[in-house]
Amino acid sequence: MYAGPQYKKVSALLLRWFDKNARDLPWRRTTDPYAIWVAEIMLQQTQVDTVKPYYDRFLDRFPTVRRLARARPDSVLKMWEGLGYYCRARNLHRAAASIVRDFDGHIPHARDELLTLPGVGLYTAGAIASIAFNRDEPVVDGNVTRVLCRLFRIRQDPRSSRIRKRLWHLAGELLPAGKARPFNQAMMELGATVCLPRRPLCQVCPLRRLCSANEHGEQEKLPRRASKKPLPRHKVVVAVIYRKGRILIDKRKPDGLLGGLWEFPGGKVRSGESLEAALRREVREELGVEVRIVRPLVTVQHSYSHFAIALHAFECTHASGRPRCRGCVDFKWVLPQQLKNYAFPAANKKIFAAIPRQGSKRRS
Ligand code: SF4
Numbered sequence: 001m002y003a004g005p006q007y008k009k010v011s012a013l014l015l016r017w018f019d020k021n022a023r024d025l026p027w028r029r030t031t032d033p034y035a036i037w038v039a040e041i042m043l044q045q046t047q048v049d050t051v052k053p054y055y056d057r058f059l060d061r062f063p064t065v066r067r068l069a070r071a072r073p074d075s076v077l078k079m080w081e082g083l084g085y086y087c088r089a090r091n092l093h094r095a096a097a098s099i100v101r102d103f104d105g106h107i108p109h110a111r112d113e114l115l116t117l118p119g120v121g122l123y124t125a126g127a128i129a130s131i132a133f134n135r136d137e138p139v140v141d142g143n144v145t146r147v148l149c150r151l152f153r154i155r156q157d158p159r160s161s162r163i164r165k166r167l168w169h170l171a172g173e174l175l176p177a178g179k180a181r182p183f184n185q186a187m188m189e190l191g192a193t194v195c196l197p198r199r200p201l202c203q204v205c206p207l208r209r210l211c212s213a214n215e216h217g218e219q220e221k222l223p224r225r226a227s228k229k230p231l232p233r234h235k236v237v238v239a240v241i242y243r244k245g246r247i248l249i250d251k252r253k254p255d256g257l258l259g260g261l262w263e264f265p266g267g268k269v270r271s272g273e274s275l276e277a278a279l280r281r282e283v284r285e286e287l288g289v290e291v292r293i294v295r296p297l298v299t300v301q302h303s304y305s306h307f308a309i310a311l312h313a314f315e316c317t318h319a320s321g322r323p324r325c326r327g328c329v330d331f332k333w334v335l336p337q338q339l340k341n342y343a344f345p346a347a348n349k350k351i352f353a354a355i356p357r358q359g360s361k362r363r364s
Pocket of ligand 1: 147151194195196201205206207208209211214
């Protein structure tokens with residue numbers, strides 16, 4: 001373990017390296033705090049290459065925080081469709097309203113004020129304060145955690161609160177005053193491009209001579225990883241219900257998993273229940289209608305962060321009952337070609353290609 005002048009050496013080497021090696025990313029070409037905030041939210045749990053097109057489209061559509069605050073929730077979700085973790089979009093939208101209302105439309109500079117915004121935690125507050133405003137605030141994300149655990153050869157579990165506290169402290173100690181903007185980005189960049197989870201590129205790393213894990217040949221063992229448990233798997237059924245050439249879709253409640261998105265009615269199959277029985281029960285519970293099952297359409301596999309599903313889609317016709325929202329907040333009968341106008345979860349979208357434009361002959 002080292003301190004004092006060695007810390008200065010780490011930051012000097014890292015800053016020099018970043019100056020020459022920083023990737024040209026769209027959110028690095030701007031100093032607009034709103035654009036940086038949008039990028040930081042999109043980059044949570046999501047790869048840079050996935051984020052790029054979403055970032056550009058989102059800013060084209062909502063170029064300022066005021067435009068975002070005025071947008072309808074549906075149009076914000078539509079722009080987020082496919083990016084996942086939809087609570088980020090809902091929180092971004094709520095936070096925009098709060099910035100307009102409480103901060104006169106200006107993104108706050110101070111970490112404590114940023115922390116009052118929906119969806120902004122310690123990491124995001126530090127990232128916005130430092131990258132947008134060059135405030136001396138540290139950041140610790142997955143990449144920084146990996147670099148620090150290796151640099152300081154931290155062998156304890158980085159998810160424990162004691163080690164998390166230590167990582168934040170170290171990130172703060174390493175931060176050179178007045179250079180938070182490049183330094184924090186340099187730490188994250190090193191983790192993303194050199195200090196990789198597997199096979200880190202130590203031979204080209206600017207910190208190789210100071211890195212304790214490199215010295216002891218323990219790079220691949222750190223940070224300590226939790227043993228991965230297999231994801232629980234669920235069977236889910238959904239109904240593509242036709243009536244007079246239109247399809248019935250409904251909108252999920254605003255909060256919780258996939259909140260505010262549109263979907264085909266359906267839900268989880270109970271243990272011992274047949275797919276068909278589950279389908280009829282779920283549609284009845286959700287919308288109060290009875291369906292006639294015409295045929296299985298397609299089965300798609302999809303994984304979320306904490307579970308995986310096999311999604312069985314059936315073509316159905318409407319048999320009886322006027323739809324009423326019981327387990328949803330809205331419903332619509334739409335033409336098959338209009339489905340693309342609504343924000344659907346990725347698993348539902350995988351069904352689109354199997355949906356006939358008219359439904360089969362036995363449609364009502
Ligand atoms: S020397 Fe290797 S393990 Fe150490 S910080 Fe650099 S890339 Fe990571």
